[in-house]
Amino acid sequence: MAFRFLVQTFGCQMNVHDSDRMDGVLRAAGGTPVPTAEEADLIVLNTCSVREKAEQKLRSEVGKLAPLKRARPELVLAVAGCVAQQEGEKLLERVRHLDLVIGPDNIAELPALVMEQLAGGPPTARTVFDVAAPRFLTAAPAPGRAPPVALVTTMKGCDERCSFCIVPTTRGPERYRSARDVVDEVRRFVDAGSREVLLLGQTVDSFRDPALPPPGSDDPDETQFPHLLRAIARDVPALARLRYTSPHPRHATASLAQAHADLDVLARHVHLPVQSGSDRVLRRMIRRYTRAEYVARARRLAAARPGMTLSTDVIVGFPGETDDDFEQTLSLVREVGFVALFGFKYSPRPSTPALRLGDDVSDPQKSERLARLFEVVDAQGAAHLATLVGTRQRVLVEGASKSEKGDGPATRVQGRTDRNEIVHVEAEGAAEALVGHLVDVEIVRAHRHSLLGRATGPLPPAGPRARRSLPLVAPSAE
Numbered sequence: 001m002a003f004r005f006l007v008q009t010f011g012c013q014m015n016v017h018d019s020d021r022m023d024g025v026l027r028a029a030g031g032t033p034v035p036t037a038e039e040a041d042l043i044v045l046n047t048c049s050v051r052e053k054a055e056q057k058l059r060s061e062v063g064k065l066a067p068l069k070r071a072r073p074e075l076v077l078a079v080a081g082c083v084a085q086q087e088g089e090k091l092l093e094r095v096r097h098l099d100l101v102i103g104p105d106n107i108a109e110l111p112a113l114v115m116e117q118l119a120g121g122p123p124t125a126r127t128v129f130d131v132a133a134p135r136f137l138t139a140a141p142a143p144g145r146a147p148p149v150a151l152v153t154t155m156k157g158c159d160e161r162c163s164f165c166i167v168p169t170t171r172g173p174e175r176y177r178s179a180r181d182v183v184d185e186v187r188r189f190v191d192a193g194s195r196e197v198l199l200l201g202q203t204v205d206s207f208r209d210p211a212l213p214p215p216g217s218d219d220p221d222e223t224q225f226p227h228l229l230r231a232i233a234r235d236v237p238a239l240a241r242l243r244y245t246s247p248h249p250r251h252a253t254a255s256l257a258q259a260h261a262d263l264d265v266l267a268r269h270v271h272l273p274v275q276s277g278s279d280r281v282l283r284r285m286i287r288r289y290t291r292a293e294y295v296a297r298a299r300r301l302a303a304a305r306p307g308m309t310l311s312t313d314v315i316v317g318f319p320g321e322t323d324d325d326f327e328q329t330l331s332l333v334r335e336v337g338f339v340a341l342f343g344f345k346y347s348p349r350p351s352t353p354a355l356r357l358g359d360d361v362s363d364p365q366k367s368e369r370l371a372r373l374f375e376v377v378d379a380q381g382a383a384h385l386a387t388l389v390g391t392r393q394r395v396l397v398e399g400a401s402k403s404e405k406g407d408g409p410a411t412r413v414q415g416r417t418d419r420n421e422i423v424h425v426e427a428e429g430a431a432e433a434l435v436g437h438l439v440d441v442e443i444v445r446a447h448r449h450s451l452l453g454r455a456t457g458p459l460p461p462a463g464p465r466a467r468r469s470l471p472l473v474a475p476s477a478e
């Protein structure tokens with residue numbers, strides 16, 4: 001049955017990846033993507049519940065679609081992702097104009113469920129974890145149509161159970177793909193034109209694959225993730241850049257740092273979520289490392305390659321966080337020298353252990369701490385960017401520059417360096433042709449969060465490219 005669909009994505013890169021897979025299964029079932037809700041027979045809202053704000057946004061988006069559903073009762077309205085998994089059937093009871101609720105592990109069943117709905121079936125919720133037989137939907141990009149940066153999942157779920165986090169509830173226990181499957185998907189993307197791969201996992205560095213050699217280490221936190229990185233580098237030599245997100249600091253082991261030292265393909269940037277600089281708060285968060293351990297691991301990673309940079313996630317206003325605890329977080333941010341940071345106010349999430357601790361830091365206090373945190377990291381980030389003016393950088397161009405205005409031929413595109421710095425690239429009359437290419441750029445100006453550069457050297461010939469523009473580093477599921 002032919003139908004038109006729209007998938008709207010909220011939240012992290014894992015959701016971007018899941019939306020890509022939904023797009024794939026819906027197209028294979030006869031669906032055609034459309035750009036607006038008005039044109040669609042099916043609208044899927046792929047949701048995030050990691051923070052209260054994200055969940056509120058989803059509720060407001062669902063509310064906005066109510067008039068459309070009233071005007072066109074045959075329109076199928078679906079909620080997928082973490083809110084779907086968290087709420088299940090209850091969501092159908094609460095939002096009467098909703099037809100379908102589908103969990104992250106049930107994407108393969110989406111076409112069949114949509115067909116039932118298009119045929120007038122009753123509202124349905126499908127939110128079953130595939131713990132016994134994990135399924136990982138893989139991409140089959142057509143030659144020349146792969147995005148410059150491909151997202152490849154390595155695992156799903158999380159066994160950590162940090163006290164503030166809903167992910168173990170919404171994404172289930174850890175399950176891994178085989179290294180062979182991951183390497184094969186990376187190769188398919190690269191063969192189809194992708195230059196960079198971003199490996200995804202809730203704790204991407206906890207990777208285990210029985211088919212890989214054992215880590216051979218006394219360190220109980222050692223995993224097979226460094227082996228996976230080496231396997232990709234060895235078996236897909238045409239890959240230009242390899243990144244991963246988000247590692248858990250516990251598994252940022254000596255062999256991971258050694259992989260960074262040995263493998264040129266690995267980006268010189270790691271996003272290593274810390275959440276707090278206070279041992280007291282880290283204990284209450286159940287992060288399973290101390291401040292000193294985090295700093296030692298971050299330093300080891302930073303020392304692995306010249307010019308390596310780090311970014312992080314921080315939660316302010318965790319229950320019981322005192323002024324002194326927060327000062328320790330600020331001092332850690334200075335000590336490690338992060339160049340970017342995602343900061344969030346703590347918000348109580350359902351089914352999390354931290355609910356028992358209350359929410360005793362006032363919202364104005366949280367706002368003030370967040371502002372101070374950004375002040376420190378923005379200054380560090382800006383100082384770092386300023387050092388790059390006058391240097392030459394290699395930029396993977398991903399698409400039109402967000403700063404580009406007007407309908408004429410693009411004169412600016414944007415991309416990233418291997419350290420994840422955003423660079424707006426000027427190339428008079430030829431900017432479009434740069435998309436999907438690694439381009440040598442001279443940096444002429446530093447902005448607050450990005451750089452401006454001019455392409456140097458020969459420009460590549462124009463050709464069709466698929467695009468995806470990613471945020472600098474998406475906040476992890478933390």
Ligand code: SF4
Nearest residue numbers: 158160161162165478
């Ligand atoms: S914060 Fe990260 S490591 Fe902790 S439970 Fe959530 S997903 Fe797992």
